[in-house]
Structures are given as C-alpha cells and as structure tokens.
Amino acid sequence: MGVTAEALEWLQPQQAEMIEELNSYVSIESGSYDVDGVNAVGRILAGAFEALGFEVERLPEPECGDHLVARRTGSGTGHLLALIHLDTVWPAGTLAENPFRVEDGRAYGPGVLDMKGGWVVLLNALRALAQLDWDGLAQTTVFITGDEELGSPTGRRHIEQLAGEADWAIVMEPARAGGDFCIQRSMVGAIYLDVTGKTAHTVYADEHSASAIEEIAQKVVALNALSDRARGVLVNVGTISGGSARQVIPDRATVSVDLRAPTVGLGDELLGQVEEIAARQYVPGTTTQLRGGITRPAYEAGPGTLRMLELARACGRELGRELDGVSSQGGSDGSFTGGMGLPTLDGLGPEGANSCSRDEYVLVDSLPTRSALLAGIIAGLPDLDG
Numbered sequence: 001m002g003v004t005a006e007a008l009e010w011l012q013p014q015q016a017e018m019i020e021e022l023n024s025y026v027s028i029e030s031g032s033y034d035v036d037g038v039n040a041v042g043r044i045l046a047g048a049f050e051a052l053g054f055e056v057e058r059l060p061e062p063e064c065g066d067h068l069v070a071r072r073t074g075s076g077t078g079h080l081l082a083l084i085h086l087d088t089v090w091p092a093g094t095l096a097e098n099p100f101r102v103e104d105g106r107a108y109g110p111g112v113l114d115m116k117g118g119w120v121v122l123l124n125a126l127r128a129l130a131q132l133d134w135d136g137l138a139q140t141t142v143f144i145t146g147d148e149e150l151g152s153p154t155g156r157r158h159i160e161q162l163a164g165e166a167d168w169a170i171v172m173e174p175a176r177a178g179g180d181f182c183i184q185r186s187m188v189g190a191i192y193l194d195v196t197g198k199t200a201h202t203v204y205a206d207e208h209s210a211s212a213i214e215e216i217a218q219k220v221v222a223l224n225a226l227s228d229r230a231r232g233v234l235v236n237v238g239t240i241s242g243g244s245a246r247q248v249i250p251d252r253a254t255v256s257v258d259l260r261a262p263t264v265g266l267g268d269e270l271l272g273q274v275e276e277i278a279a280r281q282y283v284p285g286t287t288t289q290l291r292g293g294i295t296r297p298a299y300e301a302g303p304g305t306l307r308m309l310e311l312a313r314a315c316g317r318e319l320g321r322e323l324d325g326v327s328s329q330g331g332s333d334g335s336f337t338g339g340m341g342l343p344t345l346d347g348l349g350p351e352g353a354n355s356c357s358r359d360e361y362v363l364v365d366s367l368p369t370r371s372a373l374l375a376g377i378i379a380g381l382p383d384l385d386g
Contacts, residue, residue, distance in 0.1 A: 002315075002318050002376060003129075003132065003134065003315075003375060003376045003379040003380070004315040004318040004319060004372050004373060004375065004376030005318045005319070005372070006132055007125070007128035007129070007131075007132065007371070007372040007375035007376060008319065008368060008369060008372035010128050010131050010132070011124060011128050011368035011369075011371050011372050011375075012368045014124065014368060015364065015365070015367060015368050018120050018124055018364075018367040018368065018371075019102060019107060019364055019367070021120050021123075022100075022107055022112065022116060022117060022120050022362070022367070023100045023107075023109075024044070025041060025044070025045070025111075025116040025119060025120070026095075026100040026107075026109040026110065026111060026112050026116050027095065027099075027100055027109075028040050028041040028044065029088075029090065029091075029092050029093075029094065029095050029110065030042075030065070030086055030087055030088055030111065031087065031088055031089065031090050031091045031092055031094070031110075032064065032065075032087040032088070032089070032147060032149045032150050033064075033091065034065075034091065034092045035063075035064060035065055037065075037092060038064070038065025038066070038086045038087050038146050039065055039066055039146075041086055042058075042065060042066060042068055042086050042144065042146070045068070045086070045119060045144065046058075046068055046070070046144075048119075048123055049070040049123075049142060050070075052072070052123070052126050052127065052130065053072050053130075054070040054071060054072045054140075054142070055070070055071050055072070056068055056069070056070045056071075057069045057070075057071070059158060061146055061147070061154050063154075064087075064146050064147040064150065064154060065086050065087055065146030065147065066146050067143070067144060067145055067146045067154070067155055067158055068086075068142075068143075068144035068146075069141065069142070069143055069144070069158070069162070070141070070142040070144065071139070071140070071141050071142075072139070072140045073138070073139055074135045074136065074137045074138055074139065074140065075135050075136075075138075076135060076136035076137045076138055076382055077136070077137070077138050077382045078136075078137050078138055078139075078167045078168070078381055078382045079137070079138060079139040079140075079141070079165060079166045079167050079168075080137055080139070080140050080141070080166065080167070080168050080169075080170065080378065080381060081141050081142075081143065081162050081163060081165075081166035081168070081169045081170075081337065081342075082122060082140070082141070082142045082143070082169070082170050082171075082172065083142075083143055083145070083159065083169060083170070083171045083172065083332075083333040083334060083337070084115060084118055084119055084122060084142065084143075084144050084145070084172045085115060085144065085145040085146070085147075085148030085149070085152075085155075085333065086144055086145065086146050086148075087145070087146060087147060087148055087149045087150070088110055088111030088114065088115075088116075088149060089111075089114075089149050089356050090110035090111055094110045095109070095110055098110055098358055100112065102364060105363060105364055105365060106352070106361040106362065106363060106364065107361060107362045107364050108359075108360065108361050109360075110360075111360075112352075112360055112361065112362050113174045113349070113350065113352040113353075113354075113355050113360045113361065113362050114173065114174055114349075114355040114356055114360065115172055115173055115174065115349055117174070117349055117350040117352065117362040117367070118172030118173065118174065118348070118349030118350065119172070120350070120367055120371075121172060121348065121349055121350055121367065121370045121371045121374055122142070122172050122348075122371075122374065124367070124368070124371035125371045125372070125374035125375040125378060126140075126375075126378075128371060128372065128375045129375050129378060129379065132375075134375075134379055136379060136381075136382045137378070137381070137382065141162055141165075141166065143155075143158060143159055143162055143333075145159070145333055148332075148333055151188075151190070151295045151296065151331075152333055152336070153295075155333070156336055159333055159336045159337065160336055160337075160340060163336065163337040163340050163342045164340070166337075166342060167342075167343070167381075168304070168308060168342070168343050168344070168345075168381055168384075169334060169337035169338070169342050169343070169344040169345070170344075170345050170346075170348050170374070170377070170378075171332055171333060171334035171337075171344065171345070171346035171347070171348060172348055172349045173332045173334070173346055173347050173348070173349055174347065174349040174350060174351070174352055174355055175347050175348070175349055175350060175351045175352075175366070175370065176326050176328070176347050177326075177353075178323070179316070179321060179323050179351050179366070179370075180323055180324050180325065180326050180347065181309060181312055181323065181324070181325045181326070181345055181346065181347045181348065182325070182326060182327070182328050182332075182334070182345075182346035182347035183301040183305050183306070183309055183325035183326070183327070183345065183346070184262070184298075184299055184300050184301045184305075184325075184327045184328070184338070185296070185298070185299045185327070185328045185329075185330065185331055185332060185334065185335050185338065185346065186232065186234075186260045186261055186262045186267075186298060186327070186328065186329040186330070186331070187259070187260065187261045187262075187263075187264070187266075187267035187270075187294055187296065187297055187298035188258075188259070188260060188294070188295050188296040188330075188331040188335070189257075189258070189259030189260075189261075189267070189270075189271065189274075189292070189293060189294045189295060190256070190257075190258065190259075190292045190293075190295050191256070191257040191258075191259060191274055191290065191291070191292045191293070192254060192255070192256050192257070192290070192291040192292050193216065193219060193254065193255050193257070193278055193288055193289070193290055193291075194252075194253075194254050194288065194289045194291065195212040195215045195216045195219075195242075195252070195253045195254070195286055195287070195288050196212060196251060196252060196286065196287050196288075196289075197209070197210035197211050197212035197213075197215060197249070197250060197251040197252070197253075197283070197285060197286045198210040198249070198251055198285050198286075199244075199248055199249055199250070199251035200248070200249045201247060201248060201249075202247050202248065202249060203247075205249050207284075207285075208285075209249045209285070210249070210251075210283050210284060210285030210286045211249050211250055211283060211286075212242055212243075212250045212251055212252050212253035212286055213242045213243055213250045213253045214282070214283050215253070215281070215282050215283040215286040215288070216240065216242060216253040216254075216255055218282035218283070219255070219277055219278070219280075219282070219288070220237050220240070220255060222277045222280070223235050223237055223255075223257055223274065223277055224236075224237060226270065226273050226274070226277075231262075231266060232260070232261065232262035232266070232327075232329065233260065233261050233262075233266055233270055234258070234259070234260040234261075234329065235257065235258070235259055235260075235270070235274075236257065236258045237255050237256070237257050238256050238257065238258055239255065239256045240253070240254070240255045240256075241253065241254050242254060257274070259271070259274065259294075260329050261298065262298065262327060262329070263298050263300060264297070264298045264300070266298075267294065267297075267298050271293070271294065274290070275290060278290040295331070296331035296332075296335035296336070296339075297335055297336070297339030298335075298339065299334060299335045299337075299338025299339050299344065300338070301325065302341060302343065304341075304342075304343025304384075305325075305338065305343045305344055305345060306325075307343065307384050308343050308344075308345040308377070308381075308384070309324075309325040309345065311377055311380045311381070311384060312325075312345060312373070312377050314380075315373050315376035315377050315380065316373060318376060319369055319372065319373060325345075326347075328346075328347075332346055334346040345377070348370070348373075348374055348377070349370065350362045350363065350366045350367055350370050351363045351366035351370065352366070
C-alpha cells in the first residue's frame with residue numbers, strides 16, 4: 001500500500017471533523033477589505049500550523065490582512081513551498097445571508113471552496129503524514145497571503161523571495177473540473193487609460209474643445225477587437241467613467257481593462273497592442289495616459305512541473321482516479337512561482353464548483369480523498385528526478 005492509500009485509510013474516519021474544521025474557518029468572515037476578519041482567521045490558522053510543529057511568523061501589513069509564514073524543518077531532502085491565502089472575495093455581512101451549511105453532500109458558505117477548503121486539505125495532508133511518521137523533507141514552508149484576491153500586491157515580493165529558496169511549490173486553489181490539477185495559468189493584466197480632453201458648454205463646442213468620452217469610446221472599440229478566444233487572448237473593458245454634466249463637453253474619462261494571455265510571448269504581444277491603442281489619438285486635442293500593467297505573469301508548464309504532474313497522476317491512480325493537468329485563464333499566487341520557473345502544481349484543493357459565486361460549494365467527500373492525494377504527492381517529491 002502506498003502513502004496515498006495509507007493516508008486515505010487514516011483520513012476517511014476523520015471526515016466529520018474535517019467538515020467541522022471547515023465550518024470554523026468559513027464562519028469567520030475574511031473578505032479582502034475586512035482587515036480584522038482576515039487577521040482573526042489568520043490567528044486560528046497559525047495555531048493549526050503550530051500544532052503541527054511549524055514556527056509561524058507574522059508579516060504585518062497596514063492596509064490589508066497580515067501575511068503569515070509557517071516553517072518546519074525536517075530530516076529529509078528538498079524544500080517545499082505551499083501557498084494558501086486568507087482573504088475571500090466576500091465582504092463582511094455575507095455570512096448572514098449565506099451561512100455555512102451542508103446539503104446533499106455539498107458544503108456551502110462564503111469562501112468555502114476558494115479557498116478555506118484548501119486549508120483543510122493541506123492541514124489534514126500534513127496530519128496524515130505525521131500519523132504515518134513520514135518526515136522526508138528538509139524544509140516545509142507555507143506562505144499564507146493576506147491580499148491574494150486583490151492580486152497579492154503586498155504578498156508577491158514575499159512569495160518570490162521564498163520561491164527562490166524552494167525546490168517545488170504547491171498551490172491550494174480548488175481542484176479543476178473532475179479533480180484535475182492546474183499546470184499553467186494565463187498572464188493577467190490590469191490596465192487603466194486616463195483620457196484628458198478640453199471642456200466647453202455643448203452649445204459653444206468648437207475646434208477648441210475635445211471630448212474625452214468620444215476618445216475613450218473609440219479606444220474601447222479598438223481594445224475589444226484585440227480579443228482572440230481561439231488563441232486564449234482575452235480583453236475586457238470592465239469599467240468606464242467620465243464627464244461632469246450632461247450639457248458639458250467632457251474633459252475627463254477613464255476605463256479599466258482586464259487582459260489575459262496564455263503565454264509570455266502572447267502576453268508581451270498583447271501589452272504592446274494595448275500600448276499602441278493608448279498612444280493613438282482619435283479626437284484631436286485629447287491625450288491619454290496608460291497606467292497599470294501585468295499583475296500576474298504567465299505560468300507555463302516546464303519539465304519540473306510535468307514531473308510533479310506525473311507524480312500526482314500516480315497518486316490519483318492509488319485512489320482509482322485518472323486525473324490530468326489543465327490550463328487556466330485565471331491567476332493565482334502560483335503564477336509568481338511558476339513564472340519564475342519553479343516547478344509548481346496548482347489546483348490541489350478540494351473538489352467543488354461555482355468558485356466566487358453565492359452558489360460556491362465543496363464536495364465534502366473530496367476532503368479526505370484530496371488530503372490523501374496531497375499527502376502522497378508531498379511524500380513523493382524527494383524522489384523526483386532533477
């Protein structure tokens with residue numbers, strides 16, 4: 001019997017406790033802008049890692065939830081970096097209308113799948129390995145981000161620093177459809193175009209006035225035309241604002257633009273096209289300033305990641321599952337580690353669906369099985385070639 005199957009044998013009787021643990025996490029709201037909530041659940045999670053022999057360091061942040069770094073030294077070989085995040089997309093007060101509950105084998109509640117269920121899977125995988133007396137890594141580091149749902153603007157530098165010390169990274173984002181893993185992610189960009197024109201009363205508009213809204217409207221059409229779904233290139237103008245009054249030629253307008261591209265090359269190409277549109281003038285007298293850029297780099301599956309995938313697939317077969325690796329157009333903290341070339345396996349959290357919607361759920365039967373799967377993957381890492 002392999003480690004995965006042994007871990008499952010121990011974990012399956014723990015399923016009720018795992019559901020209660022998930023309930024305890026979901027029942028503390030931790031939306032990205034709810035600093036007190038993020039820090040409150042962070043303290044509880046820190047205690048869970050300390051009980052497993054980790055030393056936990058808090059990295060204070062004044063404008064978002066604090067980050068945590070949990071470290072444990074072992075007697076084996078190799079350095080594993082695990083990535084989880086404390087914050088959810090749900091603001092304070094959501095729990096009152098969408099409380100934690102289990103119905104027909106599904107656990108519901110804000111952040112239950114993304115990613116509080118991932119905490120339960122990681123912690124129970126580590127508990128199972130401890131129960132099996134497995135201690136085959138030299139170092140296990142867990143970075144716990146406080147602002148992941150905002151793009152990890154303050155967490156990124158810590159993740160990249162820790163990635164430079166690690167041999168592998170695992171990311172506890174939810175499993176893909178059918179339980180598959182994520183082995184590559186698209187570049188994510190957040191771009192803002194600020195257009196300045198020249199104001200005048202609409203009655204007296206002449207060559208000395210210039211409509212910022214007309215200019216931005218032309219740019220919106222050009223930006224949307226850059227989408228090429230066949231190549232996985234997506235451009236979405238998500239918000240637009242401008243003007244001051246109905247009867248005044250607008251001298252200000254702004255749009256926010258989401259960019260996605262599956263590879264580094266396509267991402268660079270797309271960003272260049274956006275810069276060209278920003279520099280183009282449609283309405284004389286207007287000027288445009290471009291802000292923002294790539295917030296998460298493209299993460300492409302390299303040889304090390306593919307070796308991790310083969311290990312994960314072998315562990316899945318111990319459970320009677322044929323699993324595979326897929327691409328995602330969404331970003332995660334794994335985008336940073338994978339973008340640096342560190343072998344990275346993402347999507348190791350529980351199975352479920354409807355992430356970041358009010359119908360988000362976790363399949364509760366997947367909690368012990370995904371924990372066992374992860375235990376097997378971790379146990380196999382020191383034996384990977386290269």
